[in-house]
Amino acid sequence: MYNLKDLKSYTKSYKKSVENPEAFWDAIAKANFVWKRPWSRVLEWDFSLPKISWFEGAQLNITENCIDRHLEQNGNKTAILFEPNNPNESSEAITYTDLHKRVNQFANVLKSKGIQKGDRVCVYLPMIPELAIAVLACARIGAIHSVVFAGFSANALASRINDCDCKLLITSDGGYRGAKTIDLKSIVDTALLDCAGIEAVLVAKRIHTDISMVSGRDFWLQPLLESASAICEATVMDAEDPLFILYTSGSTGQPKGMVHTTAGYMVYSAYTFKNIFQYEPEDIYWCTADIGWITGHSYIVYGPLLNGATTLMFEGVPSYPDYGRFWSIVEKHKVSQFYTAPTAIRALAKQGLDLVSPYDLSSLKVLGTVGEPINEEAWHWYNDHIGKRKCPIVDTWWQTETGGIMISPIPKSFDGKPTFATLPFVGIQPALMDEKGEEIEGNSVEGRLCIKFPWPSMARTIWGNHQRYKETYFSAYDQSYFTGDGALRDENGHYRITGRVDDVIIVSGHNLGTAPIEDAINEHPKVAESAIVGYPHDIKGSALYGYITLKNSDDTNAAALKVEINQLISKHIGPIAKLDKIQFTSGLPKTRSGKIMRRILRKIASKDTSNLGDISTLLNPEVVETIMKNSL
Ligand code: 7RM
Numbered sequence: 001m002y003n004l005k006d007l008k009s010y011t012k013s014y015k016k017s018v019e020n021p022e023a024f025w026d027a028i029a030k031a032n033f034v035w036k037r038p039w040s041r042v043l044e045w046d047f048s049l050p051k052i053s054w055f056e057g058a059q060l061n062i063t064e065n066c067i068d069r070h071l072e073q074n075g076n077k078t079a080i081l082f083e084p085n086n087p088n089e090s091s092e093a094i095t096y097t098d099l100h101k102r103v104n105q106f107a108n109v110l111k112s113k114g115i116q117k118g119d120r121v122c123v124y125l126p127m128i129p130e131l132a133i134a135v136l137a138c139a140r141i142g143a144i145h146s147v148v149f150a151g152f153s154a155n156a157l158a159s160r161i162n163d164c165d166c167k168l169l170i171t172s173d174g175g176y177r178g179a180k181t182i183d184l185k186s187i188v189d190t191a192l193l194d195c196a197g198i199e200a201v202l203v204a205k206r207i208h209t210d211i212s213m214v215s216g217r218d219f220w221l222q223p224l225l226e227s228a229s230a231i232c233e234a235t236v237m238d239a240e241d242p243l244f245i246l247y248t249s250g251s252t253g254q255p256k257g258m259v260h261t262t263a264g265y266m267v268y269s270a271y272t273f274k275n276i277f278q279y280e281p282e283d284i285y286w287c288t289a290d291i292g293w294i295t296g297h298s299y300i301v302y303g304p305l306l307n308g309a310t311t312l313m314f315e316g317v318p319s320y321p322d323y324g325r326f327w328s329i330v331e332k333h334k335v336s337q338f339y340t341a342p343t344a345i346r347a348l349a350k351q352g353l354d355l356v357s358p359y360d361l362s363s364l365k366v367l368g369t370v371g372e373p374i375n376e377e378a379w380h381w382y383n384d385h386i387g388k389r390k391c392p393i394v395d396t397w398w399q400t401e402t403g404g405i406m407i408s409p410i411p412k413s414f415d416g417k418p419t420f421a422t423l424p425f426v427g428i429q430p431a432l433m434d435e436k437g438e439e440i441e442g443n444s445v446e447g448r449l450c451i452k453f454p455w456p457s458m459a460r461t462i463w464g465n466h467q468r469y470k471e472t473y474f475s476a477y478d479q480s481y482f483t484g485d486g487a488l489r490d491e492n493g494h495y496r497i498t499g500r501v502d503d504v505i506i507v508s509g510h511n512l513g514t515a516p517i518e519d520a521i522n523e524h525p526k527v528a529e530s531a532i533v534g535y536p537h538d539i540k541g542s543a544l545y546g547y548i549t550l551k552n553s554d555d556t557n558a559a560a561l562k563v564e565i566n567q568l569i570s571k572h573i574g575p576i577a578k579l580d581k582i583q584f585t586s587g588l589p590k591t592r593s594g595k596i597m598r599r600i601l602r603k604i605a606s607k608d609t610s611n612l613g614d615i616s617t618l619l620n621p622e623v624v625e626t627i628m629k630n631s632l
Helices: 007-019 021-032 062-066 068-074 096-112 129-141 154-163 184-192 221-226 262-277 294-306 325-333 342-350 376-386 466-474 514-522 558-572 598-605 622-629
Strands: 041-046 051-056 078-083 092-095 120-123 144-147 168-172 175-177 180-182 200-204 218-220 242-248 256-261 284-287 310-314 337-340 366-370 393-396 430-433 445-451 481-489 495-500 505-507 510-512 527-537 541-550 581-584
Touching: 007 021, 021 041, 021 262, 051 262, 062 068, 062 129, 062 262, 062 294, 068 096, 078 096, 078 129, 078 325, 092 096, 096 129, 096 221, 120 129, 120 154, 129 144, 129 168, 129 242, 129 294, 129 310, 154 184, 168 184, 184 200, 200 221, 218 221, 242 262, 242 294, 256 262, 256 466, 262 294, 262 366, 262 393, 284 294, 284 325, 294 310, 310 325, 325 337, 342 376, 342 527, 366 376, 376 393, 376 514, 430 481, 445 495, 466 481, 495 514, 505 527, 505 541, 510 514, 514 527, 514 541, 514 558, 527 598, 541 558, 541 598, 558 581, 598 622
Parallel strands: 078 310, 120 144, 120 168, 144 242, 168 200, 200 218, 284 310, 284 337, 337 366, 366 393, 541 581
Antiparallel strands: 041 051, 078 092, 175 180, 242 256, 430 445, 445 481, 481 495, 505 510, 527 541
16 A cells, blocks of 8 residues: 655556546555455546546445454554553553454444434544444444544534434433533433434443433443444445445535545555555554544544554543643554644744653654644744754645545655645645636745645535535536635645635635735744734725734733734745734634634634624634624
8 A cells, every 4th residue: 555655656646547547546445455246437527517426336334344354464553552541541452352352233223223324323422433433333333434523512513413314323421521521422412302213322331420321212222332243244235335424614504414435445545544644563653633524534543544554542631630741642552644634833932842852752753733734834843843954744634535644744755844745645636726717837926825636536516415515516627626725836746735715805806815924923923823804994895803812811011012013924935914903812713623604704704793603503602702792
């Protein structure tokens, strides 16, 4: 699976992947997976319908590729290394043999509750081994898993359950997150008041509290697992049978249930994992995401297990028992690859080095980031203090919809550079488009990021709404998948993601991306984080409003700081990008996955707060009130 070893092999593979994509993916799929029946066609596609089909005719089961085929050689190797929230509780090493047994037992429990191929199963669990096992158990029998992040509210859970008609729900009595315990089961009980389709609820024990169990509907998981057979034959799946649904929020409307199918997703998640993280058999790989997000699906569960890797699953948060926790885990388990989000890096950098220096981070080989543009200051902090300038940083750009990493540095082939996701992965054909819908050729250009050709792990539809899939992704530009992001291509052809295109602000006729301005601001040593939005302005059309959090929140010299911040912006971008208003705030509203909700900030800046939309799913809804009270 590992064939991008240097620049030459990348260049050669990339060329082949574009000139003859079918032959390229045919070879990778043949050489690296077990199939029950080969495909008759590698690719069939038409973006105008849209219809995309990879490895049509093939049959397989992804769990045999994730687990069974590793048993003979690597049965005793750790598949999942579970690190609990409480550092005094011991970690748990689940070998491939253990995983095989537990997935099969779980799959048999699902069957005993009437679950069949094609049924939807909702998984609403904290980051405990049962979460990964539940996902794999669904895949074992061809049930479509729909994981809902356990931080979502009862409303959000209910609407996701109903949207895809889930028959069964897997949850737990609760979960630990730092010093808090989360009472998951009562959230479930509230949600299920609105979910008539749920026939059974399986409840794992984690926090051992007294919870209410609805008789005939709710079942404790453990006793069912114990009495279940450890043998469950893998259901034969067609290449294009759905593997999972995962919801992602759009700029408008209800969340979209992105549908990923079996074979293409398997091939692409496995191949990107191996080559981008340079996984070697002895490595311990750690992605700090939650399995409730696509990053956890592709790069905690499927990608690593398909490669027979050891994947670390962490239950807790970066701040518990203190902000040194990530680094203590890296030291404890000798983590080789570490993959996290820029927001986490900024939060940790803000704490200073006292909580980094005590730990031995010499096991690290590759560092990764995902989820949002990483600002230059955070990149350097990560590079200097975590990677000790010895670890390549892979700034991986991709989406729930893309299923796997699309643009990223590839260690040994080519380096990253701060704020650049760099070059497309093999098989990925990006294009930049202008307002008229024409492709912008050449280098040193900026536009809207599209992908011109299918790749194996692209989402095939939105559950129950193919029309919306077509309108959202395939209607803005002819014969291209539109990502919703803006990007620039520098003089070397390297891509920098400039942010969602709805974040572009036009000030006096100049297009300004928010990310470069935020980068400039974040260079100020006193700044922790910033978010820029536009608001209507009589003369300029739009003006810039900056929300800024400081490392030391009781820094008093606000006037001087504002001047210094605007000087930095002038220096990095130009006076045109100077902020018209600056509000210092104790925090920024964020989604559960750590993305700044600029939509809300935009409304506050525009003094249009009558309808802020649903803020209940935010990580920190309370901060919205404070920002509104102090707004300028
Ligand atoms: C994997 C994930 C997708 C959106 C995407 C971008 C932004 C993600 C990067 C990034 C700049 C990156 N899926 N995004 N990675 N922006 N650099 N490396 O995050 O569906 O939750 O979000 O996230 O705007 O369109 S997602």
